[in-house]
Amino acid sequence: MIPEERSGPPLWQVIVGTIVALGGSAALVVWLDSVSVKTADSYAGQGTVDAEGWTAELPEQFAGTYVSGGDCDSDSAPLIIMSNGGYRWRDGPTNWGYARGRYKYDSPATNRVFFRVNALNNPHDGNPDYVITISGPELDKYNLRAGTSQSYERCE
16 A cells, blocks of 8 residues: 655644744733733823823813714714823724824813824824814814814714
8 A cells, every 4th residue: 555645744843833823922912911011001190290291181171072074973974082091083984093192281271282192112202293172062183294184073
């Protein structure tokens, strides 16, 4: 009887490859978890203001959901959800994101805040990325680097 020829790598290589892949995945999960813990620890004192005046705390009048064009029932209209520590945004039906960062303002009763995006492993130069203003039900977000502006209306 003639032995069959196998196609593919020997069984020991398959086993070693599987172990390496699982070990690499486990190492990645542990590393991502450590980054998450460091980030969470940095937000433990959200209400604190750093030496430059930046804080994760958003003035109360800004908190809430705002949608472009005032169509609060739309599943695809651009929107922004303002909260402490940053804001969630949507550009389309499936394009969501979260901008984590810090705010700077003169007084909690202000109608204008500066927002600085936190970049992981990238120190910030201390300058704001956005100027966010509120006037009645309207919120305007101005991108200082791009020179663009987006307007939203509050949803109740």
